[in-house]
Amino acid sequence: xxxxxxxxxxLDGFYWWSCYLTTVKHISFYKSFLVVFALLIVTxxxxxxxxxxxxxxxxxxLYPVRLFGVTYTSIVRGVPDIIFFLFVPIAxxxxxxxxxxxxxCPDWTDPIRQGNDFVVCQIAxxxxxxxxxxxxxxxxxxxxxxxxxxxxxxxxxxxxxxAINAIPPAQIETGVAYGMSRKQIFMRIQFPQMWAYALPGLxxxxxxxxxxxxxxxxxxxxxxxxWARELGGTKTARFxxxxxxxxxxxxxxxxxxxxxxxxxxxxxxxxxTLKVTRGQATLSGLNNNNSKIRS
Amino acid sequence: xxxxxIITGAAxxxxxxxxxxxxxxxxxMGTEGAYPPYNFVNDSGEVDGFEREVGDELCKRANLDxxxxxxxxxxxxxxxxxxNYDTIIAGMSxxxxxxxxxxxxxxxxxxxxxxxxxxxxxSDDVVNGVVAAQTSTIQAAYIASSSATVVEFATPEETVAAxxxxxxxxxxxxxxxxxxxxxxxxxxxxxxxxxxAIGGGIGxxxxxSDTELKEKMNTAIASIKADGTLTKLIAKWFDGRSVxx
Numbered sequence: 001x002x003x004x005x006x007x008x009x010x011l012d013g014f015y016w017w018s019c020y021l022t023t024v025k026h027i028s029f030y031k032s033f034l035v036v037f038a039l040l041i042v043t044x045x046x047x048x049x050x051x052x053x054x055x056x057x058x059x060x061x062l063y064p065v066r067l068f069g070v071t072y073t074s075i076v077r078g079v080p081d082i083i084f085f086l087f088v089p090i091a092x093x094x095x096x097x098x099x100x101x102x103x104x105c106p107d108w109t110d111p112i113r114q115g116n117d118f119v120v121c122q123i124a125x126x127x128x129x130x131x132x133x134x135x136x137x138x139x140x141x142x143x144x145x146x147x148x149x150x151x152x153x154x155x156x157x158x159x160x161x162x163a164i165n166a167i168p169p170a171q172i173e174t175g176v177a178y179g180m181s182r183k184q185i186f187m188r189i190q191f192p193q194m195w196a197y198a199l200p201g202l203x204x205x206x207x208x209x210x211x212x213x214x215x216x217x218x219x220x221x222x223x224x225x226x227w228a229r230e231l232g233g234t235k236t237a238r239f240x241x242x243x244x245x246x247x248x249x250x251x252x253x254x255x256x257x258x259x260x261x262x263x264x265x266x267x268x269x270x271x272x273t274l275k276v277t278r279g280q281a282t283l284s285g286l287n288n289n290n291s292k293i294r295s
Numbered sequence: 296x297x298x299x300x301i302i303t304g305a306a307x308x309x310x311x312x313x314x315x316x317x318x319x320x321x322x323x324m325g326t327e328g329a330y331p332p333y334n335f336v337n338d339s340g341e342v343d344g345f346e347r348e349v350g351d352e353l354c355k356r357a358n359l360d361x362x363x364x365x366x367x368x369x370x371x372x373x374x375x376x377x378x379n380y381d382t383i384i385a386g387m388s389x390x391x392x393x394x395x396x397x398x399x400x401x402x403x404x405x406x407x408x409x410x411x412x413x414x415x416x417x418s419d420d421v422v423n424g425v426v427a428a429q430t431s432t433i434q435a436a437y438i439a440s441s442s443a444t445v446v447e448f449a450t451p452e453e454t455v456a457a458x459x460x461x462x463x464x465x466x467x468x469x470x471x472x473x474x475x476x477x478x479x480x481x482x483x484x485x486x487x488x489x490x491x492a493i494g495g496g497i498g499x500x501x502x503x504s505d506t507e508l509k510e511k512m513n514t515a516i517a518s519i520k521a522d523g524t525l526t527k528l529i530a531k532w533f534d535g536r537s538v539x540x
Contacts, residue, residue: 024340086370090377097378114504116376116396125378130321133362220366220379230329230336233452236475238331240338244479245456 008240020241029227033257035141036213036224042145043152043209050153055160069157076154085215088147089140093126100124137221144219152209159201163194195276203269210261228254321360322508323380324350328365330451330472332532333386333497336365345532346384349403352524353499356515369430369449372396376502382512383500386469388433390494398503400512402496403525405538409434409493412473413458413465415485422488427454427463433494434467458484467491471533 004011005019020026057069076084098112101124108121122128127135167190175185214225232247326346328336337343342363354361364380375383375397388406389399413421423443428435430447438445446463448454455476457463465487466473477484499516501509519525520540529538 023338025336025338028340086373090373093379094377117502117504118377119502119504120378128321129323129381130360133364136323136364217367218370220364220374222365229450229452233329233450234455234476234479236331236479238335238344238475242479245452245459247452247456 016241023241025227025231028222029224029231032222032224032227035216035221036210039141039145039148039213039216040209042142043148044206046145046149047152047156047205047209050149051156051160054153054157055164058157058161059164073154073157073161076151077158081151081212081215082218084151085144085147085218088150089143089219092143092146094118096126097124100126140220141216144216144221147219148209148212148215152205155205156202159205160194160198162201163196163198164190166197167193193280196273196280196282199269199273199276203265206265206269207262210265211258224254224257320358321362322354322382323362323364324354325364325366325371325375325380325383325385326350327368327371327385329368330386330469331475332471333469334384345404345528346386348528348532349519349525350382350384352519352528353403353512353515356518357511359511367449372500375500378502381501381505381508385500386472386497387500388494389496389498390433392436393500396503397500398505398509399498399500400509401516402498403516403519404497404529406492406494406496407469407471408490409437409467410470410473410486410490411465411467411488412455412477412484413487415482417464417485417487419488421464422467424464425462427457427466428468429454432468434469437491437493438467455484474534 002018002022004015005022008016008019011019054069054073057065058073060066060069097118097120101108101112101120104124105121110119112119127139171189171193172185175189180188213223216223217226228250229247232245232250234245235242326334326342328334328342330344332345334342334344334346341347342365347363350361350363353359366374366380368385371383371385371387372393374380383397386404387393387399389402393399411422411426423441425446426438426443427446427448428438429451430449435445435447446457448457451468451472454463454466454468455473458466470490473486477486499512501512516525519528523540525540526538529536
């Protein structure tokens with residue numbers, strides 16, 4: 001990075017640190033913080049989407065749709081995360097490659113499943129074996145994001161379903177008395193008010209999601225925990241910057257980062273709660289109207 | 296946008312061409328990147344080590360275009376069979392158990408005894424106490440079948456840390472990995488007990504269906520063995536160890 005970093009053995013103090021902290025590997029570490037943010041930005045809308053779909057399916061009048069909603073939320077919530085994160089992306093990837101294989105290589109006669117192996121023709125590979133590494137990484141990232149969304153969506157569906165049910169039935173009856181359709185009741189009464197009930201659950205989910213990002217490495221995406229472990233590990237004389245086991249130091253940096261993120265989230269959710277409970281027939285809604293104290 | 300399209304187009308054509316001529320084929324090499332001197336990520340963020348050099352040499356001789364991919368040890372075999380990369384080159388010993396799931400090329404590193412390391416001054420009995428090893432390794436399997444108690448960790452680094460902080464009495468791993476650690480520990484750690492001979496040599500893991508690649512790699516391995524390149528590389532990365540092929 002700096003001109004004096006050519007010969008790290010002869011450096012000490014400030015100069016050593018300035019070179020050490022700007023190695024290509026450290027830059028990757030700094031960039032991986034962005035990966036965490038990117039994951040959060042991509043997954044949150046998807047989680048809410050899956051959550052809504054799941055909740056609406058569970059509220060449906062049609063039995064098959066309701067069954068689908070219940071199955072989705074029950075199975076996903078019941079299966080351990082780590083199994084799910086290994087299964088969903090690999091299954092998705094193989095599903096996509098299977099379809100591409102059927103379309104692009106219709107003349108292929110070999111079976112796709114050969115024992116443990118999953119074999120498709122070269123041009124059906126997703127992404128292609130010859131693609132740049134960053135394409136592979138981006139693709140892996142999106143598979144991971146989808147897996148996160150499916151899992152957390154099931155939890156969100158349960159929360160949202162509960163929130164819809166928590167709306168006082170008298171209000172629904174009033175809606176019916178006014179001759180509103182089911183859709184109107186949902187859009188005008190249930191949807192605007194359910195947030196007050198859903199927010200505590202959703203904010204929990206958000207906090208868990210923030211901390212679940214290390215699972216990314218199982219899927220080959222190198223996140224902050226991977227880099228902290230890798231950079232902090234003992235570096236013998238084979239490395240340019242040898243040092244002892246410094247994992248504690250790196251993990252303290254992560255601790256501060258996660259605490260900071262939690263703190264900012266807490267403030268954000270408090271503001272949001274204040275906003276969505278305004279004028280509602282709930283305790284926080286009442287408090288909200290009577291006082292100007294911002295919690 | 297157009298530029299990306301051109302690239303994708305070129306990649307498609309390249310893939311076509313390569314499947315037609317089976318030359319200059321793109322291969323993805325999966326490794327752990329946390330087991331020096333076999334494989335590690337250097338300060339420039341690149342895969343480095345003995346296996347990097349061997350792998351690049353093999354690819355050159357087999358006329359393959361290789362990309363290096365890092366994957367966690369735990370999921371290294373599942374990701375190979377589902378096609379995320381094409382080879383495992385990660386200090387993986389050839390064992391009958393693994394051979395049921397994947398195939399191995401001929402060995403490019405001879406069977407190497409595993410050694411125990413403990414805090415300096417520990418007695419030889421610690422090898423029968425609590426011993427740390429990396430999950431899904433021949434060492435973990437060996438300890439589990441012996442009278443000692445095994446504690447498993449996901450990464451090699453953690454197995455050594457377990458000895459340092461007293462969670463385990465000793466660690467069992469490949470000699471070459473531990474030798475570096477012992478040298479760098481300023482006398483804190485020392486070899487203990489006698490080495491145990493477990494596992495076959497180290498080979499490259501390849502999907503069972505990928506016989507063509509296996510043949511190519513076997514030919515290339517035979518070639519680097521024959522002209523002494525492999526002997527030189529082993530001497531370079533393993534403190535002048537001499538292995539004759």
